Amino acid sequence: MMNYDLVVVGGGPAGMAAALKAKECGVESIIILERAETLGGILEQCIHSGFGLTYFGEELSGPEYAARFIEMVEKTDITVKTDAMVLDISESNLVTAVNKKDGLLKIQAKAVVLAMGCRERPRGALEIAGSRCSGIMTAGTAQKYVNLDGYMPGKKVVILGSGDIGLIMARRMTLEGAEVKVVCELMPFSGGLNRNIVQCLNDYNIPLRLSTTVVECHGKDRLEGVTIAQVDDKLQPIESTKEYIECDTLMLSVGLIPENELTKNVGIAIDRVTNGAVVDEMRQTDHKGVFACGNVLHVHDLVDFVTMESQLAGQGAAEYILNGEKETVYVNSTTGNGVRYLVPQRVNIKNGNDVKLYFRVGKIYKNAKVVLECDGEVISSKKKVKLAPGEMENVVIPADVLAKMNENSTIVVRVEE
Amino acid sequence: MKRDLTCVACPLGCQITVEYEGTEVLSVTGNTCKRGDAYARTEIVNPTRNIASTVKVVGGAHPVVPVKTSAPIPKTMIFDCMKEINKACVNAPVSIGQVIIPDVLGTGVDIVATNID
Numbered sequence: 300m301m302n303y304d305l306v307v308v309g310g311g312p313a314g315m316a317a318a319l320k321a322k323e324c325g326v327e328s329i330i331i332l333e334r335a336e337t338l339g340g341i342l343e344q345c346i347h348s349g350f351g352l353t354y355f356g357e358e359l360s361g362p363e364y365a366a367r368f369i370e371m372v373e374k375t376d377i378t379v380k381t382d383a384m385v386l387d388i389s390e391s392n393l394v395t396a397v398n399k400k401d402g403l404l405k406i407q408a409k410a411v412v413l414a415m416g417c418r419e420r421p422r423g424a425l426e427i428a429g430s431r432c433s434g435i436m437t438a439g440t441a442q443k444y445v446n447l448d449g450y451m452p453g454k455k456v457v458i459l460g461s462g463d464i465g466l467i468m469a470r471r472m473t474l475e476g477a478e479v480k481v482v483c484e485l486m487p488f489s490g491g492l493n494r495n496i497v498q499c500l501n502d503y504n505i506p507l508r509l510s511t512t513v514v515e516c517h518g519k520d521r522l523e524g525v526t527i528a529q530v531d532d533k534l535q536p537i538e539s540t541k542e543y544i545e546c547d548t549l550m551l552s553v554g555l556i557p558e559n560e561l562t563k564n565v566g567i568a569i570d571r572v573t574n575g576a577v578v579d580e581m582r583q584t585d586h587k588g589v590f591a592c593g594n595v596l597h598v599h600d601l602v603d604f605v606t607m608e609s610q611l612a613g614q615g616a617a618e619y620i621l622n623g624e625k626e627t628v629y630v631n632s633t634t635g636n637g638v639r640y641l642v643p644q645r646v647n648i649k650n651g652n653d654v655k656l657y658f659r660v661g662k663i664y665k666n667a668k669v670v671l672e673c674d675g676e677v678i679s680s681k682k683k684v685k686l687a688p689g690e691m692e693n694v695v696i697p698a699d700v701l702a703k704m705n706e707n708s709t710i711v712v713r714v715e716e
Numbered sequence: 717m718k719r720d721l722t723c724v725a726c727p728l729g730c731q732i733t734v735e736y737e738g739t740e741v742l743s744v745t746g747n748t749c750k751r752g753d754a755y756a757r758t759e760i761v762n763p764t765r766n767i768a769s770t771v772k773v774v775g776g777a778h779p780v781v782p783v784k785t786s787a788p789i790p791k792t793m794i795f796d797c798m799k800e801i802n803k804a805c806v807n808a809p810v811s812i813g814q815v816i817i818p819d820v821l822g823t824g825v826d827i828v829a830t831n832i833d
Contacts, residue, residue: 346784352727360831366832445770449772450779474794496722497721497724
């Protein structure tokens with residue numbers, strides 16, 4: 300058995316930032332366990348630019364953003380094991396992993412950072428009728444084929460879901476000579492960033508059909524076409540709007556699900572909306588010494604925000620390792636009107652610092668206010684020209700407000716129209 | 717003339733309104749930073765975009781290496797630029813920032829690698 304102060308599960312942007320921050324805070328022995336062959340996570344296949352504007356102040360591609368952190372990790376004495384799959388984390392933070400070189404690894408950790416990222420929602424979750432022919436894949440899988448393997452998965456493409464990966468792939472396939480016939484979005488609005496609708500769809504005259512979904516896949520061995528239909532306000536397909544579109548490829552960009560199998564096995568409480576762990580302001584879960592950050596906690600819009608959140612988790616883990624448990628008095632943060640979820644779900648009022656609450660709204664709002672209410676008193680009320688489910692928002696609870704709270708206090712964030 | 721644009725300079729995606737006469741920009745409003753102002757002005761006169769793709773690698777760990785334009789190229793040249801990128805081939809090792817195609821199509825813009833191989 301090996302001993303490490305900190306075990307980081309996942310070597311993507313979240314894991315690397317958490318490990319680096321913990322190192323900077325004085326943690327001596329740190330190991331990153333990464334399932335893939337290299338560090339970097341999903342950034343390795345995100346070759347488009349748009350990363351790093353917030354964190355580095357310049358626009359980088361995914362691999363470039365990852366490379367900066369990989370380089371920083373390499374300059375430290377942080378141990379990295381790639382090709383390593385974590386199988387289990389025990390009640391006492393004993394981490395079991397396996398890789399080809401070492402076989403079974405047992406690592407006793409003082410603290411663990413969960414940074415496993417997320418997976419794409421697959422076809423099975425959508426219950427689309429039709430045959431199980433080839434040519435149907437998630438947008439991220441297609442992205443891996445094209446950008447890492449140099450392989451074009453199809454020529455005539457329909458994309459279901461207008462999340463950012465779908466939009467990015469619409470452009471990527473077009474650049475490589477494929478014809479992207481249409482992007483269908485079930486909801487009456489796109490879940491992707493505005494800039495991606497402009498530069499990935501509008502620039503190439505790719506139609507975006509809102510309130511539209513794929514109802515059937517046709518083809519025996521290979522996909523030959525799909526039937527699409529508009530949906531009513533209960534999201535049910537409208538029979539009379541059915542339309543056949545010939546295509547050999549259907550890409551799905553229909554949401555991301557945090558990959559929390561390990562988390563659930565430990566018995567850590569999961570937020571039913573985010574599908575990630577319930578955490579406090581340092582991203583500590585309800586299992587002592589286990590922290591979670593990045594897309595395994597909640598799906599972020601930008602990697603820059605993943606980095607910043609993971610630094611908090613790294614700092615939290617470092618404080619736990621170096622100083623032991625802190626005095627804690629937890630107050631839950633509560634979602635009010637229009638707010639789908641809040642991270643962190645609970646705040647230690649003894650923290651002594653400002654605490655930022657991140658959240659998403661359930662629908663599009665124009666000229667609305669984001670209101671933070673603590674103990675029934677309005678602490679802040681910020682006017683927003685636009686709020687959209689695709690864009691994560693935040694609100695700050697000032698340290699002096701937290702200092703005045705007690706265990707019976709309330710924190711509510713809501714949208715006022 | 718008036719045109720509404722969604723800025724693509726950063727993920728914020730500000731809604732910008734540009735007033736112009738021919739190729740002369742009279743006013744830019746709605747942007748929240750200097751990059752937005754610059755984007756709106758170029759968008760009216762000569763729209764440009766950055767593109768990213770991959771180039772074949774020989775002798776590397778991967779079949780392809782990602783590349784990007786070192787600066788935005790005219791929108792009208794995107795597909796011609798893709799043809800040049802798809803013709804290119806590079807021998808490993810490749811380093812980040814390595815110029816794969818210098819001055820692509822005489823634009824003064826280089827195609828550079830964005831990962832190692």
